[in-house]
Amino acid sequence: MGGTAAVRARGVVKSFGDVVALDHVDLDVEEGRVHGLVGPNGAGKSTLLGLLLGLTAADRGRLEVLGTLVGRATSVPAGIAGFVDEPGLYPSLTPRQNLAALASLRGSDPHDVGWALAQVGLDDVADDRVRGFSLGMRQRLGLASAMLTRPRLLVLDEPTNGLDPAARRQVHRVLGDLTDDGTAVVLTSHRMDDLAELCSEVTVLSAGRVVFAGPLEKLASETGDLDHQVRTTDVVTARAVAARTPGIRLLDERDRGSRPGGDLLVVRGPLPAMDELVVRLVRAGVGVRELGPVVPPLEAAFLALTADEASEPEAAA
Amino acid sequence: MSTTVVRAASTATLRPAPFARGYRFELLKLVSQWRVRLLVCVCWLAPGAFVGVVSRQSALPADTVFGRLMHSTGWAGALVVLAFACLWALPLLTALVAGDVFAVEDRLGTWRHLLVAVRSKRRIFASKALASATVIGLLVLGLAVSGLVGGLVSAGDRPLAGLDGYPLQGTALAGRFVLAWLCVLAPTAAFAAVGLLGSVALGRSPMGLVTPAVLAVLLAVVQLLPLPLAVRLALPSQAFTAWRGLFVEHVQVAPLVVGVVVALAWAGVATMVAYRLFLRRDFTDLAVDGSGARLVLAGLLPLALLGVVSVLVLGLTTTGTGSGVDAGRLEGSLATSYAHLYRLQAAELGRPAVTEEQLQTSAACDKGGSLVEDEGPGNDWRCVVTWHLPGARAVGSAVYQLDVAADGRYVADGDGPQEVNGFFLLQAAYGPAPNPLWQFDGLVDLLAPTRKD
Numbered sequence: 001m002g003g004t005a006a007v008r009a010r011g012v013v014k015s016f017g018d019v020v021a022l023d024h025v026d027l028d029v030e031e032g033r034v035h036g037l038v039g040p041n042g043a044g045k046s047t048l049l050g051l052l053l054g055l056t057a058a059d060r061g062r063l064e065v066l067g068t069l070v071g072r073a074t075s076v077p078a079g080i081a082g083f084v085d086e087p088g089l090y091p092s093l094t095p096r097q098n099l100a101a102l103a104s105l106r107g108s109d110p111h112d113v114g115w116a117l118a119q120v121g122l123d124d125v126a127d128d129r130v131r132g133f134s135l136g137m138r139q140r141l142g143l144a145s146a147m148l149t150r151p152r153l154l155v156l157d158e159p160t161n162g163l164d165p166a167a168r169r170q171v172h173r174v175l176g177d178l179t180d181d182g183t184a185v186v187l188t189s190h191r192m193d194d195l196a197e198l199c200s201e202v203t204v205l206s207a208g209r210v211v212f213a214g215p216l217e218k219l220a221s222e223t224g225d226l227d228h229q230v231r232t233t234d235v236v237t238a239r240a241v242a243a244r245t246p247g248i249r250l251l252d253e254r255d256r257g258s259r260p261g262g263d264l265l266v267v268r269g270p271l272p273a274m275d276e277l278v279v280r281l282v283r284a285g286v287g288v289r290e291l292g293p294v295v296p297p298l299e300a301a302f303l304a305l306t307a308d309e310a311s312e313p314e315a316a317a
Numbered sequence: 318m319s320t321t322v323v324r325a326a327s328t329a330t331l332r333p334a335p336f337a338r339g340y341r342f343e344l345l346k347l348v349s350q351w352r353v354r355l356l357v358c359v360c361w362l363a364p365g366a367f368v369g370v371v372s373r374q375s376a377l378p379a380d381t382v383f384g385r386l387m388h389s390t391g392w393a394g395a396l397v398v399l400a401f402a403c404l405w406a407l408p409l410l411t412a413l414v415a416g417d418v419f420a421v422e423d424r425l426g427t428w429r430h431l432l433v434a435v436r437s438k439r440r441i442f443a444s445k446a447l448a449s450a451t452v453i454g455l456l457v458l459g460l461a462v463s464g465l466v467g468g469l470v471s472a473g474d475r476p477l478a479g480l481d482g483y484p485l486q487g488t489a490l491a492g493r494f495v496l497a498w499l500c501v502l503a504p505t506a507a508f509a510a511v512g513l514l515g516s517v518a519l520g521r522s523p524m525g526l527v528t529p530a531v532l533a534v535l536l537a538v539v540q541l542l543p544l545p546l547a548v549r550l551a552l553p554s555q556a557f558t559a560w561r562g563l564f565v566e567h568v569q570v571a572p573l574v575v576g577v578v579v580a581l582a583w584a585g586v587a588t589m590v591a592y593r594l595f596l597r598r599d600f601t602d603l604a605v606d607g608s609g610a611r612l613v614l615a616g617l618l619p620l621a622l623l624g625v626v627s628v629l630v631l632g633l634t635t636t637g638t639g640s641g642v643d644a645g646r647l648e649g650s651l652a653t654s655y656a657h658l659y660r661l662q663a664a665e666l667g668r669p670a671v672t673e674e675q676l677q678t679s680a681a682c683d684k685g686g687s688l689v690e691d692e693g694p695g696n697d698w699r700c701v702v703t704w705h706l707p708g709a710r711a712v713g714s715a716v717y718q719l720d721v722a723a724d725g726r727y728v729a730d731g732d733g734p735q736e737v738n739g740f741f742l743l744q745a746a747y748g749p750a751p752n753p754l755w756q757f758d759g760l761v762d763l764l765a766p767t768r769k770d
Binding site: 016050053054055056078081082083084085086087088089090091092093097101102104105106107145 | 332334338339341342345346349350351425426427428429430431432433434435436599600
């Protein structure tokens, strides 16, 4: 890691009774980067975010946040903001009142309230009650409340959950601006496209353990052979060509959920073999209308890593 | 859209938010709730309207203390509001405010947000408790002011015949009125603390919201039972009735002090238990709202222990094994009331003024005939009051049927002679007027030394 570490966790353990929520977790987040936390439900993502926000303390291990060793709950350094699960909003208050109260509690500049609301595009509903807000509006207001304290570390739990495409783009832009200015962002998401757009690095958790940590490209490359669907002008010839192409294995469309007898062919193999298949199809006079992975690489990697939570972790970092 | 971020200069450990700001935030959250706003409106308007309407009706709420005097003075209406408030309104108000102040964060899922913002569980608890107390204080003030204004506007600022017939007026009466409301703040605080405890211990469950109301119902049922005086005095709602001892010539201090002290002890213990439970709660897992049998037990046991200790202490320091109602105390109370009211009747009839000393009033009471012991509450008390008139050799006597409640309040119903206490009207100089000796409310001091004849 070349940059300054906003978060450095080593061997962090957190249990709730007999349930081990985090099992010797390591985490490195650099300033000015967006780091994704991925994992199935119950993997320990929220617990880890809670530790970063100072909601609870680790049972064992070492956690440094913004250069400060964090031991006791609610004694994290200044400069951290965010939310876990859902933004904490009071429906009987307006967005302006919610944020003004937070600014007062945290000693922020009250003039920043208008700025934060404008950043997330909620300035036109600033004086409406939050009670009537959609999930997406609440998410954006949660982001505004987190930005209000001008954090150096922003911790967000599924910040794009419930957002329409335009609002999602807006949130992406805000996060990009923040990281450009050096803010570190740790976020969770179940949307791989979000992770692909936002994150430079990801940590994949499964059953409280880290099963992958590193750059997003590395995660994608760890997937191995991907299933691809090929749509051609002549499916019969294409099937014959695919069967003769080295490294390519034909799959039964029914196994992949495709409609049998259509113009779709599903094959599995490494990317060079896919390239060779396309060349052979063209030589055979078969037009290729579409070629793409059945499951996106990131999602495939995620599924592969977390498919069997009982298996031994494959820490790649 | 462009974002400009001003970097925080320090990475010093985040300090808890100042208490005053947390308190203001909690207050803002409370007053922004429609339920609280509605309560404020009701408390500041309804009592005045109620007293205004009832004071203009011919049928008065005579079963409520001072209710029969609502035509006579505006202070009676204000005290009827206080009596009603003690019966249901105050426990209900505390339930709706304090009983939900913690649970609402569970329902909204805002605990983590609040903890991150405030950074101190202690300050969150203190802010919530004080904000609840502030709102409850505002509601109580509304009840008091509204009832008083409604009463004074409807029936005027006239002297009030106390529960021993003694005429109270002016600043003395106003002072006792204020003191009465201050005294009921103690049991109100106890119910509010129980509400806080319920809200902390029961999490998002609506049971936390109704805890003070459930306690009020429970205590009301207990008070109906023939329990020893020590048990009655050990109830946190004791001061909800003991304030009536302020409205006599010589204030019945002991029951009031006991009631206030017990209520404050309940408030203190319940608040401390709620505080400890709150500090121990882990907020990492929102699926767990901190409720559970262990927490409920941890909340209830200290209060049960306090109740037992209170009963033991009061049993040892007072004549706590009996009911506190006996012939001696009743006779003393009735004789005093009769003397005061006789003077009032004499003034209405335009007769020469007499003093209580001149009247030398005494009473002889019997409960249920010779086969029943003259002790305890009931509606089978029969008393004969005798008095002397200056210059007259004959001794006057009048008969009363008494309905005595376990809390010491009684209703004396005149049984004759008709010209003294047998008819509800008398012929005053200005026309027919209510006969003060016909029916009146009295109050036995349950902790007064028993008068031995």
